[in-house]
Amino acid sequence: MKLMIDYVRPYFGKMSIGLFIKFTGTIMDLLLPWILAYIIDNVIPLKNMNRIILWGIVMIICSILAVILNIVANRMASKVARDSTESLRHDLFKKITYLSANQLDTYGIPTLVSRLTTDTYNFNHTIGRMQRMGIRAPILLLGGIVITLTLDPVLTLVLIAIMPLIVATVYFVSKKGIPLFTQLQEEVDQLIQVVRENITGSRVIKALSKENYEQNRFMRINDTVVKAETTANMTMSVNSPLMNLFLNTGLTFVILVSAFRVNAGTTQPGVIVAFMSYFTIILNAMLSITRIFVLMSRGLASADRIQTVLETEADMLIEKKDEISTEQHIQFEQVSFSYYQGQKILNEISFSLKKGETLGIIGPTGSGKTTIIKLLMRLYDIDRGTIRINGKNIKSIPFEELHSLFGVAFQKDILFADTIAENINFGRDLPIDEIIRSTDFAQADEFIDSLNAGFEHRLSTKGANLSGGQKQRVIISRALAGEPDILILDDSSSALDYKTDAKLRNAINNHFHQTTTIIIAQRISSIRNADHILVLEEGNMVGYGTHDELMKINEGYREISQSQMGGDKVAG
Ligand SMILES: Nc1ncnc2c1ncn2[C@@H]1O[C@H](COP(=O)(O)OP(=O)(O)OP(=O)(O)O)[C@@H](O)[C@H]1O
Numbered sequence: 068m069k070l071m072i073d074y075v076r077p078y079f080g081k082m083s084i085g086l087f088i089k090f091t092g093t094i095m096d097l098l099l100p101w102i103l104a105y106i107i108d109n110v111i112p113l114k115n116m117n118r119i120i121l122w123g124i125v126m127i128i129c130s131i132l133a134v135i136l137n138i139v140a141n142r143m144a145s146k147v148a149r150d151s152t153e154s155l156r157h158d159l160f161k162k163i164t165y166l167s168a169n170q171l172d173t174y175g176i177p178t179l180v181s182r183l184t185t186d187t188y189n190f191n192h193t194i195g196r197m198q199r200m201g202i203r204a205p206i207l208l209l210g211g212i213v214i215t216l217t218l219d220p221v222l223t224l225v226l227i228a229i230m231p232l233i234v235a236t237v238y239f240v241s242k243k244g245i246p247l248f249t250q251l252q253e254e255v256d257q258l259i260q261v262v263r264e265n266i267t268g269s270r271v272i273k274a275l276s277k278e279n280y281e282q283n284r285f286m287r288i289n290d291t292v293v294k295a296e297t298t299a300n301m302t303m304s305v306n307s308p309l310m311n312l313f314l315n316t317g318l319t320f321v322i323l324v325s326a327f328r329v330n331a332g333t334t335q336p337g338v339i340v341a342f343m344s345y346f347t348i349i350l351n352a353m354l355s356i357t358r359i360f361v362l363m364s365r366g367l368a369s370a371d372r373i374q375t376v377l378e379t380e381a382d383m384l385i386e387k388k389d390e391i392s393t394e395q396h397i398q399f400e401q402v403s404f405s406y407y408q409g410q411k412i413l414n415e416i417s418f419s420l421k422k423g424e425t426l427g428i429i430g431p432t433g434s435g436k437t438t439i440i441k442l443l444m445r446l447y448d449i450d451r452g453t454i455r456i457n458g459k460n461i462k463s464i465p466f467e468e469l470h471s472l473f474g475v476a477f478q479k480d481i482l483f484a485d486t487i488a489e490n491i492n493f494g495r496d497l498p499i500d501e502i503i504r505s506t507d508f509a510q511a512d513e514f515i516d517s518l519n520a521g522f523e524h525r526l527s528t529k530g531a532n533l534s535g536g537q538k539q540r541v542i543i544s545r546a547l548a549g550e551p552d553i554l555i556l557d558d559s560s561s562a563l564d565y566k567t568d569a570k571l572r573n574a575i576n577n578h579f580h581q582t583t584t585i586i587i588a589q590r591i592s593s594i595r596n597a598d599h600i601l602v603l604e605e606g607n608m609v610g611y612g613t614h615d616e617l618m619k620i621n622e623g624y625r626e627i628s629q630s631q632m633g634g635d636k637v638a639g
Pocket of ligand 1: 172406407412430431432433434435436437438439478
């Protein structure tokens with residue numbers, strides 16, 4: 068609720084005007100049966116045609132005003148809902164952008180996607196509908212009761228007698244319904260996850276003819292969502308029929324009692340006609356109020372899920388200055404790390420690189436190579452040890468400053484649905500010459516020149532309209548552009564042939580003297596000329612030195628090298 072109030076607060080002024088207009092329109096609606104009763108009981112018996120026409124005109128004016136005022140108020144309500152949701156969605160997106168890698172792992176991407184889409188939609192729907200019905204329904208209900216009391220207090224008692232039943236029904240059904248909608252949203256998260264995996268992995272699914280398997284997987288989760296939705300809706304759907312039952316029973320009593328009262332001359336026929344209209348108005352108002360409760364159940368469940376993300380506190384703070392004087396550019400001092408407690412991924416890793424030096428990292432899959440990079444960029448905080456850049460503990464460097472030092476080509480990096488030039492530039496306002504130069508180094512120039520639109524060629528989402536090697540080259544160009552202080556190539560030459568890989572390494576050696584480079588590779592040829600090579604196995608440093616040193620002293624390294632000899636010769 069707090070979240071809703073917070074985001075609607077800037078529009079309180081506009082909302083108040085809208086609600087006042089709604090209020091006036093609703094009063095017009097409320098007046099109509101009363102005017103009708105007055106015409107039947109007091110104007111018609113006078114048999115004065117002019118007065119009848121006059122009161123008829125009053126009724127028409129009230130009806131038209133009611134329609135116009137309601138339309139204006141509804142439009143204003145939609146605007147308030149639209150604007151408050153826009154700023155909520157903006158804040159949520161911003162918050163998600165700044166969540167740490169650890170927090171992203173904890174939430175999971177699907178739930179964040181559904182909080183940003185379905186939950187903000189529910190928020191919008193709730194705010195909009197609440198303004199439209201939230202004031203109208205209670206006014207119709209209360210106003211209806213007050214007017215019926217003035218018309219005929221005895222008949223109104225019948226109506227009031229069934230009120231506690233209605234309130235109890237709304238209370239108990241809503242109490243059960245709210246948690247069911249929260250659960251439903253969690254099932255929807257799972258559904259999004261399956262859809263995401265299915266669409267991302269569509270190629271491999273087709274290649275392995277696993278369409279049926281995936282369809283079954285989707286059917287299972289879809290079934291669960293349907294069941295959760297059915298349970299939630301079934302619970303809430305008890306509301307309306309029960310209301311109808313109570314109110315129609317009340318109406319039957321009203322008709323019975325009014326028949327006696329008209330016969331006894333204690334009330335007039337016009338009053339009974341008006342009473343029936345008010346009874347319908349009150350019935351609809353009650354139904355609207357139950358709908359408001361359903362709506363609020365969903366809206367509050369969604370608002371809670373959004374609020375949890377918005378209130379997530381930063382788990383990686385910038386610590387106080389910690390700097391030593393050193394000629395090393397990058398230092399890992401006995402760094403240990405685990406993603407989860409008890410699952411050690413890196414153990415006492417130490418190495419140092421001077422500015423412009425190159426480190427090659429090699430090791431079996433899952434040995435922790437990429438994790439070293441993630442720690443250097445402070446995507447995760449280390450458990451023990453220290454990581455320094457230019458002598459500064461990275462925990463003391465503001466994130467923007469830290470990340471601006473890097474040019475990174477990750478293993479499975481992403482390309483966006485934009486031009487090749489913008490994919491390389493990536494919002495950095497680099498001069499076009501710099502972009503072209505980076506494609507020369509990354510050996511991407513040839514294929515870009517062959518495209519009709521060249522650098523303006525638009526990529527599909529994730530660069531789906533490029534080959535694996537072409538994608539890799541654009542990603543490497545992005546890492547090289549802007550001559551970063553630290554260049555990271557994480558297995559990024561895997562989709563390049565040996566010759567192109569060698570050309571890329573030559574370009575880096577010849578033109579990036581001031582850039583400290585870390586290359587993660589499966590092929591020894593990609594790192595054999597590196598100043599230092601780190602051999603990693605199950606998170607432990609099992610070798611460190613130059614290629615020649617490791618060939619002499621490290622059996623594991625020698626074995627890998629010998630098994631890749633053919634490739635090495637080609638690469639030169
Ligand atoms: N976000 C994460 N949460 C939990 N565990 C993770 C996460 N990322 C990686 N791991 C685990 O950490 C270990 C090291 O992963 P890492 O990606 O560093 O390996 P790698 O040596 O780069 O592997 P590869 O050569 O296959 O890319 C693996 O066992 C992996 O399952």
